[in-house]
Amino acid sequence: MRIINDILEFSKNEVEHLDIEPVPFSLPGLLDDVIRNFEVQAKGKNISLGLEIDPDIPKVLIGDDIRILQVLFNLVGNGIKFTEQGGITIRVKQQASDIQGKIMVLFEVKDTGIGIDPEKQDLVFEAFAQADSSHSRKYGGTGLGLPISRRIVQQMGGNIHLISKKGEGATFWFILPFSIPETAEEGKDNVPEQAAADYxxxxxxxxxxxxxxxxxxxxxxxxxxxxxxxxxxxxxxxxxxxxxxxxxxxxxxxxxxxxxxxxxxxxxxxxxxxxxxxxxxxxxxxxxxxxxxxxxxxxxxxxxxxxxxxxxxxxxxxxxxxxxxxxxxxxxxxxxxxxxx
Missing domain, CATH: 3.40.50.2300 (Response regulator)
Known part of the structure; x- marks a missing residue:
């Protein structure tokens, strides 16, 4: 069923404008959801799953939290799938911004897995493609997770980048712009964690x-x-x-x-x-x-x-x-x- 859903989602993205629904959401809460939903898989493989978040980022942002979750789930899921030793680290940092009323946030997912040859890295973002055809037999999957993720990030104003060498793990990263709720401008530490629900x-x-x-x-x-x-x-x-x-x-x-x-x-x-x-x-x-x-x-x-x-x-x-x-x-x-x- 996951394969069917990936194909249907990719087809929708190919022929239609991808819907982005900006709402107030809790960034720490979103990242906690990612960790909570993958920690059992990580423990099952005896690998680590860590989170590093810049404390200067406002706790509540305005963006499409569900689409961001979809991208992070794909990246972290791939990291766990292709990592046998070491672990996966999610890093989130605020970046300099020259757009008034917007902040730029860097999302980075780094693993210590099998890595990808530099000459094959563009291939992983192509639909139904694998950097190594033997991976699809060993690890499964459609080869659609990364193309879908790239399309989502592009629609939100960014792009996914990859740094990797074969046998040395992989780092996927992207930067996205976010608005800040008016209630967060004066004191971000006082913004309720449930702002997304209050929307x-x-x-x-x-x-x-x-x-x-x-x-x-x-x-x-x-x-x-x-x-x-x-x-x-x-x-x-x-x-x-x-x-x-x-x-x-x-x-x-x-x-x-x-x-x-x-x-x-x-x-x-x-x-x-x-x-x-x-x-x-x-x-x-x-x-x-x-x-x-x-x-x-x-x-x-x-x-x-x-x-x-x-x-x-x-x-x-x-x-x-x-x-x-x-x-x-x-x-x-x-x-x-x-x-x-």
């Missing part, structure tokens, strides 16, 4: 079941949902989604369509069949990269209430959740929410 005037409450087998998609979605107040349980396939629904009470289910063991269509149908006997109704929102009308009709036929296209637009997602959960609470009597117990 949305209305906070949310509720219990969300997220069914998606892709690690990065799940991590980003959970982070988005938790920032605005949701409690989230995530599972990796349709069978696990049905089992989780049977054991707990959810305000909404976000259901990926293509998953192992059981797809989203079948999971939705099973839940609706159970509800016919037990009562209640849990809203199910399909998350799909398929945008053809027949695909949408299939979602509704399977019993889903709505659908949203991948890659997920956070504003669309929050508006859809607010509408779907509100309508369901108005139409379902107290005590009749869908819970198969």
């Amino acid at each position: 949305f005037a209305e906070s949310f409450t509720g219990h969300i079941l997220l069914a998606d087998d892709d690690f990065i998609n799940t991590t980003l979605a959970v982070s988005l949902l938790e920032q605005v107040g949701f409690v989230v349980k995530s599972v990796g396939n349709g069978r696990a989604a049905v089992d989780a629904w049977m054991q707990d009470d959810f305000d909404c289910i976000l259901m990926d369509i293509q998953m192992p063991e059981m797809d989203g269509y079948e999971a939705a149908r099973l839940i609706r069949e159970q509800e016919e006997h037990r009562g209640g109704h849990v809203p199910i929102i399909a998350m799909t990269a398929c945008v053809m009308q027949e695909d949408r009709e299939q979602c509704i036929k399977a019993g889903m209430d709505a659908y949203i296209s991948k890659p997920i637009n956070r504003v669309e997602l929050f508006m859809l959740l607010r509408k779907t959960i509100k309508l369901n609470s108005e139409n379902v009597a107290p005590g009749q929410r869908s819970r198969a117990v």
